[in-house]
Amino acid sequence: MYYCEHCDNVFDEPERKEITFEDFYGVDHLFSSHHRTTLSVCPHCGDEDIEEMQKCDICGEYFREDELFDTDEYINGGCGYCCQQCIEDAEMIPL
Numbered sequence: 001m002y003y004c005e006h007c008d009n010v011f012d013e014p015e016r017k018e019i020t021f022e023d024f025y026g027v028d029h030l031f032s033s034h035h036r037t038t039l040s041v042c043p044h045c046g047d048e049d050i051e052e053m054q055k056c057d058i059c060g061e062y063f064r065e066d067e068l069f070d071t072d073e074y075i076n077g078g079c080g081y082c083c084q085q086c087i088e089d090a091e092m093i094p095l
Contacts, residue, residue: 001052001062002014002050002053003050004044004045004047004050006042006045006047006049007042007044007045009043009044009045010053010062011043014040015041015042015043016039016040017041017046017048018036018037018038019037020036021034021035022034051064053065054081056083057079057082058079058080058090059083067083067084068081069081069083073095074093074094075095076090077090
């Protein structure tokens with residue numbers, strides 16, 4: 001699962017978009033040769049500002065990386081990276 005920072009869309013796989021480095025940096029008019037690359041982009045808005053989401057180690061739901069917490073830092077924790085709801089349900093207490 002992936003998350004788009006631009007449009008807040010969640011999707012299974014990004015689209016692949018072929019472009020040249022020169023076009024990407026806005027300098028294609030300065031060079032006679034071009035170097036191709038492939039970008040991963042959001043299938044809804046085409047923006048490349050996407051991040052791969054991570055699974056909660058307890059419930060298995062997908063979350064953005066900043067929404068998961070290392071439970072080694074909790075009393076009753078030690079079960080990996082978990083979402084806030086699972087931490088509350090397991091009554092984990094921050095050290």
